[in-house]
Amino acid sequence: MKKKVVSLLAAMALTVVTLTGCGSAAADTTDTTAEETEGTEETADTEADASDAATEATEGADMSNVKAGFIFLHDENSTYDLNFLNAAKAACEKLGVECVTKTNIPEGQECYEAACELADAGCNFIFADSFGHEDYIIEAAKEYPDIQFSHATGTKAHTENLSNYHNAFASIYDGRYLAGIAAGRKLNEMIDNGDITADQAKIGYVGAYTYAEVISGYTSFFLGARSVCPTATMEVTFTGSWYDETAEKEGANKLIEDGCVLISQHADSMGAPTACETAGVPDVSYNGSTASACPNTFLVSSRVNWEPYFEYAMTCVANGTAIDTDWCGNLETGSVELSELGSCAAEGTQEAIDAAKADIIAGNLHVFDISTFTVDGKTLDSYEADIDTDPDYTPDHEVVLDGYFHESGEGFRSAPYFNVQIDGITLLDTAF
Amino acid sequence: MNEKKREPLFHIVKRSALPWYQALLIRIAAIVLALILCAVITTITTGINPIQVYESIFAGAFGSARKTWVTLQNISILLLISLALTPAFKMKFWNIGGEGQVLIGGLAAAACMICLDDKMPGGLVILCMVLASIAAGAVWGFIPAFFKAKWNTNETLSTLMMNYIATQLVAFFTIVWEVPKGSGKIGIINQDTNIGWLPQAFGSKYLLSIIVAVLVTLFMYVYLNFSKQGYEIAVVGESENTAKYVGIKVEKVIIRTMLLSGAICGLVGLLLVGGINHTVTTTIAGGQGFTGVLVSWMSKFNPLTMVFSSFLIIFMDRGASEISTNFGLNHSYADILTGIILFFIIGCEFFITYRLQFRKKAEKEEQ
Numbered sequence: 140m141k142k143k144v145v146s147l148l149a150a151m152a153l154t155v156v157t158l159t160g161c162g163s164a165a166a167d168t169t170d171t172t173a174e175e176t177e178g179t180e181e182t183a184d185t186e187a188d189a190s191d192a193a194t195e196a197t198e199g200a201d202m203s204n205v206k207a208g209f210i211f212l213h214d215e216n217s218t219y220d221l222n223f224l225n226a227a228k229a230a231c232e233k234l235g236v237e238c239v240t241k242t243n244i245p246e247g248q249e250c251y252e253a254a255c256e257l258a259d260a261g262c263n264f265i266f267a268d269s270f271g272h273e274d275y276i277i278e279a280a281k282e283y284p285d286i287q288f289s290h291a292t293g294t295k296a297h298t299e300n301l302s303n304y305h306n307a308f309a310s311i312y313d314g315r316y317l318a319g320i321a322a323g324r325k326l327n328e329m330i331d332n333g334d335i336t337a338d339q340a341k342i343g344y345v346g347a348y349t350y351a352e353v354i355s356g357y358t359s360f361f362l363g364a365r366s367v368c369p370t371a372t373m374e375v376t377f378t379g380s381w382y383d384e385t386a387e388k389e390g391a392n393k394l395i396e397d398g399c400v401l402i403s404q405h406a407d408s409m410g411a412p413t414a415c416e417t418a419g420v421p422d423v424s425y426n427g428s429t430a431s432a433c434p435n436t437f438l439v440s441s442r443v444n445w446e447p448y449f450e451y452a453m454t455c456v457a458n459g460t461a462i463d464t465d466w467c468g469n470l471e472t473g474s475v476e477l478s479e480l481g482s483c484a485a486e487g488t489q490e491a492i493d494a495a496k497a498d499i500i501a502g503n504l505h506v507f508d509i510s511t512f513t514v515d516g517k518t519l520d521s522y523e524a525d526i527d528t529d530p531d532y533t534p535d536h537e538v539v540l541d542g543y544f545h546e547s548g549e550g551f552r553s554a555p556y557f558n559v560q561i562d563g564i565t566l567l568d569t570a571f
Numbered sequence: 572m573n574e575k576k577r578e579p580l581f582h583i584v585k586r587s588a589l590p591w592y593q594a595l596l597i598r599i600a601a602i603v604l605a606l607i608l609c610a611v612i613t614t615i616t617t618g619i620n621p622i623q624v625y626e627s628i629f630a631g632a633f634g635s636a637r638k639t640w641v642t643l644q645n646i647s648i649l650l651l652i653s654l655a656l657t658p659a660f661k662m663k664f665w666n667i668g669g670e671g672q673v674l675i676g677g678l679a680a681a682a683c684m685i686c687l688d689d690k691m692p693g694g695l696v697i698l699c700m701v702l703a704s705i706a707a708g709a710v711w712g713f714i715p716a717f718f719k720a721k722w723n724t725n726e727t728l729s730t731l732m733m734n735y736i737a738t739q740l741v742a743f744f745t746i747v748w749e750v751p752k753g754s755g756k757i758g759i760i761n762q763d764t765n766i767g768w769l770p771q772a773f774g775s776k777y778l779l780s781i782i783v784a785v786l787v788t789l790f791m792y793v794y795l796n797f798s799k800q801g802y803e804i805a806v807v808g809e810s811e812n813t814a815k816y817v818g819i820k821v822e823k824v825i826i827r828t829m830l831l832s833g834a835i836c837g838l839v840g841l842l843l844v845g846g847i848n849h850t851v852t853t854t855i856a857g858g859q860g861f862t863g864v865l866v867s868w869m870s871k872f873n874p875l876t877m878v879f880s881s882f883l884i885i886f887m888d889r890g891a892s893e894i895s896t897n898f899g900l901n902h903s904y905a906d907i908l909t910g911i912i913l914f915f916i917i918g919c920e921f922f923i924t925y926r927l928q929f930r931k932k933a934e935k936e937e938q
Contacts, residue, residue: 214901241896242902245857247852248847248848248849252637253892256635256637256638259637270756271756271758274759277762294751349753350751350754351753353753525752529750558752
């Protein structure tokens with residue numbers, strides 16, 4: 140027995156020795172790769188300097204003085220953060236900007252610390268992706284007036300009077316409207332096939348909070364669907380969290396049991412799409428295609444592509460020009476995107492989407508056209524929105540102009556503020 | 572012969588007390604072994620040089636002045652929670668309600684900041700916050716203690732349940748106080764006026780929690796080891812019957828100790844809301860009410876050892892974010908490493924208390 144123990148120990152010692160050996164070998168390789176990367180960066184720089192043509196012609200800026208830092212609420216497991224993460228990497232790679240990312244940063248003082256650490260590390264453009272990060276980024280922006288801070292989905296840049304703090308968003312309601320057209324077409328197909336009657340064309344929607352961004356999202360989606368399927372109705376359930384896989388799955392299942400024949404969502408996990416795939420119900424997802432995980436039920440997905448904004452903002456930093464206080468991307472800037480259609484999409488969907496997209500870009504079609512919806516049976520002639528955020532939610536700006544609701548409009552703010560309950564949509568629970 | 576063959580490979584024998592340097596040596600050996608195992612796993616699973624990973628963990632905790640301050644501040648908070656739980660555990664009262672006691676203290680502080688900001692001067696608001704948080708934490712500790720003392724209810728369940736009540740209360744008030752409407756977050760409270768923000772100690776925003784932690788550590792060390800009440804706690808923990816026999820009122824000790832435990836947790840809530848985050852969320856305690864249980868036990872209820880234990884956990888946690896930034900490894904990776912290290916540290920306690928006696932050796936001794 141003793142022999143066994145001894146040989147075991149010997150074997151262990153051997154493993155340790157070998158592994159230490161491996162360790163040092165690995166160290167060398169990593170070092171060389173590090174050198175190599177430095178090398179490639181240098182060559183990239185020299186290339187940029189030498190040719191100039193490609194980058195500088197389009198950007199007209201020397202990007203080498205820009206170092207970007209990004210703060211994410213979760214990591215790549217959240218579709219929402221993954222969307223930002225990919226855009227950040229792509230934009231930095233395209234412009235040749237050094238990029239530092241910090242993931243899993245909660246919406247608390249940690250966000251301020253992370254922003255300051257990035258600033259200390261020499262970043263001169265710092266971006267945070269989650270709504271609750273805003274106040275902490277503002278604190279950091281006050282402390283580092285020479286560094287540009289941007290925040291997605293935030294509402295306060297236009298009232299904070301900080302020249303180095305900016306908000307950005309995109310007219311994602313356009314994208315959701317187009318996705319809604321795909322949904323409406325699918326409903327029509329189901330009606331034509333006799334699967335459901337016209338009255339049963341009920342859509343289910345899993346939302347996060349009863350917040351304007353979500354309300355604006357499901358309303359635009361619904362209006363898109365109803366523009367092609369006039370009998371469509373919608374039920375919405377809320378999870379009370381931006382990311383809660385179980386709650387989103389449960390929510391989707393509840394809606395399906397309730398007779399919803401098509402599901403969409405505004406929450407960041409794979410919960411709803413997976414529930415739909417299991418139940419065989421068509422699904423319109425958000426933040427990117429879920430076709431690979433849900434091949435049979437995936438219809439289409441809309442998302443905000445943040446790459447154009449990152450490129451714009453970092454170019455501003457390189458040139459020393461001011462970044463817009465409120466920047467709102469749209470279909471034209473490439474900020475609002477629709478994925479490829481899924482295999483279950485109805486015939487002619489792509490053509491219908493393309494036509495509507497062209498109309499929106501041309502300004503002939505407005506998603507929140509007041510002639511297309513009613514509130515309590517009446518047309519929404521006038522609406523005062525709470526644009527300037529305050530604890531009492533004081534309405535401060537008239538946003539219904541020229542016959543449509545100006546969502547994320549010029550002169551207001553980039554983050555959505557459409558929070559009207561329109562007819563045809565039933566909210567199942569409004570606890571959140 | 573047959574009987575001898577059935578004898579197990581080794582016996583576990585309780586050690587007589589080890590000299591301190593030998594115990595320390597075993598602990599160091601455990602940490603070194605843990606680091607080697609972590610290195611092996613790192614190399615196998617990621618192909619990254621473990622030395623670089625360790626360097627990066629260190630840089631994450633102490634890479635700059637700011638990082639060092641934040642690390643110290645986080646250690647202070649975890650240490651305070653562990654200290655708060657310790658008297659209860661020493662009394663064998665299973666207080667796993669630290670999370671809820673911290674949250675409710677934080678909620679009380681936030682309520683003062685939001686509701687009193689335009690009704691009284693800043694100094695008074697802070698005074699109200701201090702009183703309210705400590706009282707709220709104490710009440711959250713008192714309720715399970717009272718039921719335990721009067722009707723011998725199971726405190727493990729009741730303290731745990733109190734956590735959920737506190738979380739739901741915070742969730743409810745988040746909706747009441749949310750800005751902007753529907754967003755489900757309160758955001759920084761009084762960001763423009765700074766009313767109810769705890770003052771900075773010596774011009775540093777990190778120092779206040781650290782000073783409080785140092786004071787509470789010293790207090791707890793003296794309280795547990797040199798005070799009559801501390802002695803009563805130890806006696807109740809060892810044997811309730813002995814305590815009764817020598818005339819200690821067990822009910823009184825239980826309630827008094829849990830009031831203290833809850834009050835310190837409430838104080839942590841105050842620091843988190845008034846001093847650090849300036850907001851309240853359901854996750855503001857971040858599970859530290861449970862981590863504190865680990866710290867307290869790992870340190871065998873010694874306040875001074877707890878400084879080291881909480882340092883270790885925060886150090887790894889701070890390093891974790893640095894690893895994910897530098898190597899693109901997921902944050903969970905550092906949790907795995909922390910888990911391995913904790914496993915070794917807790918495991919080595921076994922070898923300090925017991926030793927293995929192998930069969931042959933036993934035979935020889937018999938002969």
